[in-house]
Amino acid sequence: AQSVTQLGSHVSVSEGALVLLRCNYSSSVPPYLFWYVQYPNQGLQLLLKYTTGATLVKGINGFEAEFKKSETSFHLTKPSAHMSDAAEYFCAVRSRNSGGSNYKLTFGKGTLLTVNP
Amino acid sequence: NAGVTQTPKFRILKIGQSMTLQCAQDMNHNYMYWYRQDPGMGLKLIYYSVGAGITDKGEVPNGYNVSRSTTEDFPLRLELAAPSQTSVYFCASSYSGQGDNSPLHFGNGTRLTVT
Numbered sequence: 001a002q003s004v005t006q007l008g009s010h011v012s013v014s015e016g017a018l019v020l021l022r023c024n025y026s027s028s029v030p031p032y033l034f035w036y037v038q039y040p041n042q043g044l045q046l047l048l049k050y051t052t053g054a055t056l057v058k059g060i061n062g063f064e065a066e067f068k069k070s071e072t073s074f075h076l077t078k079p080s081a082h083m084s085d086a087a088e089y090f091c092a093v094r095s096r097n098s099g100g101s102n103y104k105l106t107f108g109k110g111t112l113l114t115v116n117p
Numbered sequence: 118n119a120g121v122t123q124t125p126k127f128r129i130l131k132i133g134q135s136m137t138l139q140c141a142q143d144m145n146h147n148y149m150y151w152y153r154q155d156p157g158m159g160l161k162l163i164y165y166s167v168g169a170g171i172t173d174k175g176e177v178p179n180g181y182n183v184s185r186s187t188t189e190d191f192p193l194r195l196e197l198a199a200p201s202q203t204s205v206y207f208c209a210s211s212y213s214g215q216g217d218n219s220p221l222h223f224g225n226g227t228r229l230t231v232t
């Protein structure tokens with residue numbers, strides 16, 4: 001069974017500072033990896049995903065994430081935080097194995113990002 | 118293009134009442150899902166469907182039922198509401214799933230309170 005761990009339920013940064021949100025997965029085979037963002041009173045939106053190829057993935061709003069197989073990690077970063085980045089961020093995984101119920105996403109518990117002026 | 122539409126946005130139920138949360142998508146997606154979101158717990162899968170007429174249980178199905186008579190609609194039914202079902206419910210859909218990497222498209226959620 002696969003699982004996702006997001007380190008830190010709440011991260012607070014100053015505007016203009018580096019954003020680093022951590023995600024580690026547990027899976028026998030490296031899964032598909034996703035980051036979703038949830039703004040207040042809204043559903044989740046896809047920020048970026050890793051499927052294959054280049055391990056550094058760029059997403060919307062200046063975010064990027066790097067897949068590191070040796071560390072089973074997929075941390076999300078942004079060089080300079082903006083006030084509009086304040087939201088909750090979810091890491092999610094999906095198995096690469098076809099068949100059965102392997103297409104289901106497994107979510108981490110989320111990290112709330114606060115950006116201080 | 119509306120995407121995934123959920124109704125109602127808010128609802129308060131008394132213990133023992135029943136209700137149906139509606140979900141509709143206009144993207145011709147085969148796969149649809151119901152998640153519940155509780156503070157600090159992330160999202161838990163309740164039920165999912167891989168196509169019209171096919172549904173299956175997720176991680177936390179107890180107290181819920183679903184049906185999928187059409188590709189577009191995937192309603193979630195609560196038969197005897199309990200305080201433990203107080204949560205925010207999200208419906209999602211994706212183009213495909215098996216061996217694929219299709220992202221999920223989410224609705225804006227239904228906030229349910231059971232008192």
